[in-house]
Amino acid sequence: MLTAEIIAIGSELLASDRTDTNSLWLTEKLNQIGIEVKLKTIVGDDDARLEEAIKDSVRRSRVVITTGGLGPTEDDITRKVAARALGRRLLLDEEVLEWIRGRFASFGRPMPERNSRQAMVIDGAEVLDNPNGSAPGLYLEHEKTSVALLPGPPREMRPMFENFVLPKLSLKAGNLRVLRRVLRVAGMGESAIDELIAPIYSQYDNPSTTILFNNTEVEIHLTASGKTESSVLTLLDRLTEQLEERLGNAIFSFRGETMEEVVGLKLSLGRYTLAVAESCTGGLIAQRLTEVPGSSKYFLEGVIAYSNEAKKRTLGVEPILLLEHGAVSAPVAEAMAEGVRKRAGADFGLAITGIAGPDGGSEEKPVGLVYIALSDDVQTEHRKLVFPGDRHLIRWRASQAALDLLRRRLI
Amino acid sequence: MLTAEIIAIGSELLASDRTDTNSLWLTEKLNQIGIEVKLKTIVGDDDARLEEAIKDSVRRSRVVITTGGLGPTEDDITRKVAARALGRRLLLDEEVLEWIRGRFASFGRPMPERNSRQAMVIDGAEVLDNPNGSAPGLYLEHEKTSVALLPGPPREMRPMFENFVLPKLSLKAGNLRVLRRVLRVAGMGESAIDELIAPIYSQYDNPSTTILFNNTEVEIHLTASGKTESSVLTLLDRLTEQLEERLGNAIFSFRGETMEEVVGLKLSLGRYTLAVAESCTGGLIAQRLTEVPGSSKYFLEGVIAYSNEAKKRTLGVEPILLLEHGAVSAPVAEAMAEGVRKRAGADFGLAITGIAGPDGGSEEKPVGLVYIALSDDVQTEHRKLVFPGDRHLIRWRASQAALDLLRRRLI
Numbered sequence: 001m002l003t004a005e006i007i008a009i010g011s012e013l014l015a016s017d018r019t020d021t022n023s024l025w026l027t028e029k030l031n032q033i034g035i036e037v038k039l040k041t042i043v044g045d046d047d048a049r050l051e052e053a054i055k056d057s058v059r060r061s062r063v064v065i066t067t068g069g070l071g072p073t074e075d076d077i078t079r080k081v082a083a084r085a086l087g088r089r090l091l092l093d094e095e096v097l098e099w100i101r102g103r104f105a106s107f108g109r110p111m112p113e114r115n116s117r118q119a120m121v122i123d124g125a126e127v128l129d130n131p132n133g134s135a136p137g138l139y140l141e142h143e144k145t146s147v148a149l150l151p152g153p154p155r156e157m158r159p160m161f162e163n164f165v166l167p168k169l170s171l172k173a174g175n176l177r178v179l180r181r182v183l184r185v186a187g188m189g190e191s192a193i194d195e196l197i198a199p200i201y202s203q204y205d206n207p208s209t210t211i212l213f214n215n216t217e218v219e220i221h222l223t224a225s226g227k228t229e230s231s232v233l234t235l236l237d238r239l240t241e242q243l244e245e246r247l248g249n250a251i252f253s254f255r256g257e258t259m260e261e262v263v264g265l266k267l268s269l270g271r272y273t274l275a276v277a278e279s280c281t282g283g284l285i286a287q288r289l290t291e292v293p294g295s296s297k298y299f300l301e302g303v304i305a306y307s308n309e310a311k312k313r314t315l316g317v318e319p320i321l322l323l324e325h326g327a328v329s330a331p332v333a334e335a336m337a338e339g340v341r342k343r344a345g346a347d348f349g350l351a352i353t354g355i356a357g358p359d360g361g362s363e364e365k366p367v368g369l370v371y372i373a374l375s376d377d378v379q380t381e382h383r384k385l386v387f388p389g390d391r392h393l394i395r396w397r398a399s400q401a402a403l404d405l406l407r408r409r410l411i
Numbered sequence: 412m413l414t415a416e417i418i419a420i421g422s423e424l425l426a427s428d429r430t431d432t433n434s435l436w437l438t439e440k441l442n443q444i445g446i447e448v449k450l451k452t453i454v455g456d457d458d459a460r461l462e463e464a465i466k467d468s469v470r471r472s473r474v475v476i477t478t479g480g481l482g483p484t485e486d487d488i489t490r491k492v493a494a495r496a497l498g499r500r501l502l503l504d505e506e507v508l509e510w511i512r513g514r515f516a517s518f519g520r521p522m523p524e525r526n527s528r529q530a531m532v533i534d535g536a537e538v539l540d541n542p543n544g545s546a547p548g549l550y551l552e553h554e555k556t557s558v559a560l561l562p563g564p565p566r567e568m569r570p571m572f573e574n575f576v577l578p579k580l581s582l583k584a585g586n587l588r589v590l591r592r593v594l595r596v597a598g599m600g601e602s603a604i605d606e607l608i609a610p611i612y613s614q615y616d617n618p619s620t621t622i623l624f625n626n627t628e629v630e631i632h633l634t635a636s637g638k639t640e641s642s643v644l645t646l647l648d649r650l651t652e653q654l655e656e657r658l659g660n661a662i663f664s665f666r667g668e669t670m671e672e673v674v675g676l677k678l679s680l681g682r683y684t685l686a687v688a689e690s691c692t693g694g695l696i697a698q699r700l701t702e703v704p705g706s707s708k709y710f711l712e713g714v715i716a717y718s719n720e721a722k723k724r725t726l727g728v729e730p731i732l733l734l735e736h737g738a739v740s741a742p743v744a745e746a747m748a749e750g751v752r753k754r755a756g757a758d759f760g761l762a763i764t765g766i767a768g769p770d771g772g773s774e775e776k777p778v779g780l781v782y783i784a785l786s787d788d789v790q791t792e793h794r795k796l797v798f799p800g801d802r803h804l805i806r807w808r809a810s811q812a813a814l815d816l817l818r819r820r821l822i
Contacts, residue, residue, distance in 0.1 A: 014448050016439035019430050028427035037425050039460050040453040049450050052467060060460060212428075276715075282701025283694030286715045290693025293769050293802055301721035304687070304697045304713030306706075310755060314712065314725065344721060358704050391704055 002035045002173050004063035007053050009078055010152060011044035013068070022067045022157055029161065033169060034176035034225055035063055045075045054085035058145045063169060065161075068152030070135035072115040078149055079138070083122045086142050093121040100134055122149075128164045132156045139165060146172060176225055179232045181207075181240065183220040184253035186404040190218050196246050200239070207239050216396050220251075252407055259403045260288040266410040267298035267348075274406070275344035276302040277315055277336040279327065280354035280370065284399045301344040305336065315339030326365070328353050333371035334380045341375045348409075349375040352402050356394045368394050372402040374409060381405075413446045413584050415474035418464050420489055421563060422455035424479070433478045433568055440572065444580060445587035445636055446474055456486045465496035469556045474580060476572075479563030481546035483526040489560055490549070494533045497553050504532040511545055533560075539575045543567045550576060557583060587636050590643045592618075592651065594631040595664035597815040601629050607657045611650070618650050627807050631662075660819055670814045671699040677821040678709035678759075685817070686755035687713040688726055688747040690738065691765035691781060695810045712755040716747065726750030737776070739764050741793045744782035748793075752786045759820075760786040763813050767802045779805050783813040785820060792816075 006027070008020045020042055027037045038061060041053045050069075057064045069078030083090040097119035104111040118135050121127055128137035128148075133156040138149040148165045150157045170176075185193055190213045197220070201209035207224035220243065224235040244251055252262050267274055276286050276299075286302035289295055303314050308327055311317040316339040321331045333353050341349025354370030361367035366386065373382040383405060387397040417438070419431045431453055438448045449472060452464045461480075468475045480489030494501040508530035515522040529546055532538055539548035539559075544567040549560040559576045561568045581587075596604055601624045608631070612620035618635035631654065635646040655662055663673050678685055687697050687710075697713035700706055714725050719738055722728040727750040732742045744764050752760025765781030772778035777797065784793040794816060798808040 014438065014451065016435050016442060019435070024427050024430070027425065031427060038455055038457060039464070040425065042451040044449055046449055049471060052471075053450070056463060056467070060463075278694075281698075282706070282710070283689075283697030283713055283715070286694030287692075287698045290715070290717065291803065291806070295693070296717055296771075299693070299715075300718045301725065302694055302713070302715030302717070303725070304694070304701070304710075304715070306701065306713070307711045307755075310712035314714070314754065343725065344718075360707075392702065395702070 002063055002169075003038045003061045004030050004035050004065065005039045005041070005057040005061045006037060007050075007057060007064065007066040008040070008042045008152075009045070009050060009066055009069035011046075011075070013042050014044050022152065022154060025154070025158065026065055026067070026161065029166060030063070030169070031223075032178050032180070033166065034173045034178045035169060045069065045077055047077055047081055050077065050081045051085045054082055058086065058142055058147060062145055062172075064145055064147045065165070066147075066149050067157055070118065070137070070149065070151045072112070072118055072134065076117075079117070079120050079122065082138075082147070082149055086122065086140075086147070088125075088142075089123040090120045091123055092116075093119050093127065096121060096127055096136055099136075103134055125149075126164075128160050130156050130160060132159065137164070139168070175227070177227065177229050177232050178223060178225040179229070179236060181222045181224075181236050181254070182256040183222070183240065183243065183251050184256070184259075185218045185220065185247060185250050186252050186259065186400060186407075188218065188247070188250050193218055193220070193247065193250075197243050200242050200246065204239060207235055209239070216393065216400065249408060249411060252404065258288075258292075259400055259407065260292050263403050263407050263410070264289065264292045264295055264298065266407065268294070270410065272347040272410070273298050273300050273344075274348045274350060275300050275340045275346040277340035277349065277351040278302065278304050279306060279311070279336070279352060280356040281352050281395050281399045281402075282306065282356075284395055285350065285352065285402055288399060288403070300346050301340070303340050303343070311336060315343070328355055328365055328369060328371065330371050330373070330382045330384060333373035333382050334375065337373035337375035337382075338380055347376060348406060350402055350406050351375075352398055354394075354398055356391045356398070358391060370394070370398040370401070372398070372405055374402075374405050376409075413474060413580075414449045414472045415441050415446050415476065416450045416452070416468040416472045417448060418461075418468060418475065418477040419451070419453045419563075420456070420461060420477055420480035422457075422486070424453050425455050433563065433565060436565070436569065437476055437478075437572065440577060441474070441580070442591070442634075443589050444577065445584045445589045446580060456480065456488055458488055458492055461488065461492045462496045465493055469497065469553055469558060473555060473583075474557050476559045476561060476576070478561050478568055481529065481548070481560065481562045483523070483529055483545065487528075490528075490531050490533065493549075493558070493560055497533065497551075497558070499536075499553075500534040501531045502534055503527075504530050504538065507532060507538055507547055510547075514545055536560075537575075539571050541567050541571060543570065548575070550579070586638070588638065588640050588643050589634060589636040590640070590647060592633045592635075592647050592665070593667040594633070594651065594654065594662050595667070595670075596629045596631065596658060596661050597663050597670065597811060597818075599629065599658070599661050604629055604631070604658065604661075608654050611653050611657065615650060618646055620650070627804065627811065660822060663815065663818055669699075670811055670818070671703050674814050674818050674821070675700065675703045675706055675709065677818065679705070681821065683758040683821070684709050684711050684755075685759045685761065686711050686751045686757040688751035688760065688762040689713065689715050690717060690722070690747070690763060691767040692763050692806050692810045692813070693717065693767075695806055696761065696763065696813055699810060699814070711757050712751070714751050714754070722747065726754070739766055739776055739780060739782065741782050741784070741795060744784035744793050745786065745791045748784040748786035749791055758787060759817060761813055761817050762786075763809055765805075765809055767805045767809075769802060781805070781809040781812070783809070783816055785816050787820075 125138040125140035207222040336351035337349040357367035536549040536551035618633040747762035748760040768778035
């Protein structure tokens with residue numbers, strides 16, 4: 001397997017609140033053609049450290065990609081330092097200079113003098129067009145290593161990588177196709193899932209399987225490789241089918257779709273409408289559903305009934321239910337679901353009431369206790385759940401469980 | 412200024428969906444004592460690359476911190492490789508071995524043989540207790556450089572760094588106190604802010620000022636250093652005051668609080684109650700408000716009136732307003748705000764209607780057009796705004812503007 005290193009350049013990337021998203025994107029793209037990223041460096045606008053980073057990486061790895069530091073200012077040192085690290089000259093390329101001048105002219109402005117340094121090209125390097133900015137990229141084969149110097153802004157870096165660099169690297173990697181499929185699972189824990197499916201996936205090296213728990217959902221990542229896309233898809237399909245046999249409806253997404261997208265699609269296809277009544281989630285369910293473009297087709301109305309008054313007045317919950325069972329109870333959840341369905345004239349009413357914390361819990365009704373209910377014109381059902389975590393996680397998990405209840409009804 | 416490098420170790424950190432959060436946290440802590448991070452490396456479980464990374468960093472920088480690779484498995488190579496990189500022996504420390512054995516005994520289990528490798532200590536290094544795991548850390552002075560090897564899990568790494576490493580490094584850095592203050596601004600763009608305040612902040616080197624636009628909000632970061640906390644706070648207060656004179660109420664947060672926290676606090680202090688009616692934001696405003704613990708004190712009710720029917724039925728919007736002006740209009744926004752206030756019996760009614768896209772826009776009413784309205788028992792006012800961005804950003808910006816309208820009323 002070919003090995004790659006990624007070097008992200010720029011002092012601003014060393015701040016405590018900046019993540020290097022370019023390298024994550026590049027890693028994904030490189031993995032897809034069967035190239036493994038072995039090391040990532042983030043370095044400031046620092047000549048000596050950058051020179052060493054480039055020298056080391058070119059010696060160690062067969063693919064080196066740098067991002068950033070190609071701008072027109074003094075801080076933009078990548079071209080100069082890379083030339084030195086590779087022991088090559090830096091030459092002014094008249095054609096590139098003309099292109100940069102033309103770019104400014106097209107905005108009706110003269111080219112600032114300092115931009116001329118963006119026309120400096122490392123001897124032997126190919127110049128990569130930048131349709132979205134003034135910094136061209138550079139690509140060269142140095143001894144056994146392919147080196148690409150790309151700009152930092154994602155909207156300049158990404159098309160340049162995909163159009164010029166990716167095809168070359170793919171060829172070098174033997175035109176391997178590597179595809180990843182993400183299955184998302186609801187209503188089951190990581191270990192329970194692993195216990196069920198480990199006997200299946202452990203029989204395969206290709207696809208390889210990883211189970212990830214990302215704090216809110218469990219994902220099963222399948223990665224397969226082969227010579228053609230269709231052969232890879234066949235491998236993925238075969239394993240997916242076997243996993244689905246074991247996990248059944250618990251898998252809600254086969255292509256990385258979110259729960260709200262899946263629910264929205266099912267509602268759309270059945271031409272159903274939905275109204276939502278929320279207490280502890282405070283609008284989160286509605287917000288997730290309406291984040292999906294086109295949701296106005298099926299989402300009619302939401303009520304956030306935080307106070308008991310709102311539960312009575314807007315949702316028609318009988319005061320006696322609140323008195324006898326409390327706001328966080330199965331009868332109130334069901335009454336909320338029925339109430340909002342009738343108010344909106346919707347096919348489905350989905351409701352949630354619970355205790356998100358940090359305060360408000362008791363021995364009988366602890367923080368994390370949630371009732372969800374679903375009503376249609378035939379029946380109303382509920383589920384009682386207890387979620388671990390802080391306020392944010394409890395609310396998120398509760399919203400997921402409510403959406404999942406609706407999803408299962410729609411199957 | 413002392414220079415530092417951070418090395419994150421572990422092949423799992425090179426996946427396309429993993430961010431190295433440890434290094435962000437460490438950067439923040441190092442910056443706070445006046446140490447600058449000059450380079451970060453993420454390296455897999457790869458002997459040769461890790462050895463080179465450690466050697467290079469120790470030569471170049473006066474502080475080197477590694478995280479990860481201290482576990483009991485074959486993959487955990489940090490101790491072994493660091494010893495080699497530093498040219499020091501690795502010795503079994505009986506005392507550490509006893510501590511690890513004792514830790515397992517306290518769970519009623521014998522120590523697995525492989526855990527004994529966690530008792531290997533680099534010659535001359537100090538052993539750092541790990542109250543939250545079985546992997547002790549190591550700390551040593553190597554030539555001019557302080558080297559700390561810390562475990563990867565944040566709940567093990569963080570206390571170890573704060574209790575043992577931070578005091579030593581702080582002393583080495585001259586016991587400098589560096590504090591950062593984040594001012595958050597609403598209702599103004601990055602350039603408009605910079606134009607107003609650059610003449611002020613450019614007069615100061617200490618505090619230094621950075622203006623950050625994080626896609627949804629503009630933040631002003633002030634960083635000051637000095638010998639004592641109170642002297643640093645005085646520097647920050649003086650500049651903050653001058654910036655506030657220029658920007659006035661546009662600064663909504665002086666300690667990094669979110670908009671919903673600021674609004675919630677003001678509602679609490681005034682013992683006011685609030686109800687919210689949302690169309691295009693689909694529950695986002697309510698969701699943000701109720702994410703704040705204790706929000707049930709002031710948040711009474713929310714209505715997500717996506718359909719015109721819901722606007723009429725639940726919010727009492729006159730059909731003639733919808734007919735004459737359309738759902739996205741100032742009169743409808745005002746009627747929604749009044750309607751939800753009266754329905755909930757709240758002091759304030761906040762409403763929003765707009766076009767979040769991607770579809771539904773027209774020449775007259777483009778995607779991004781939003782009306783927000785605020786009603787109390789004396790008056791109802793509205794604002795017309797047009798936001799750039801995709802559906803997600805438009806919804807977020809609209810919710811921010813609505814909350815900001817309420818905040819300004821509460822001042």
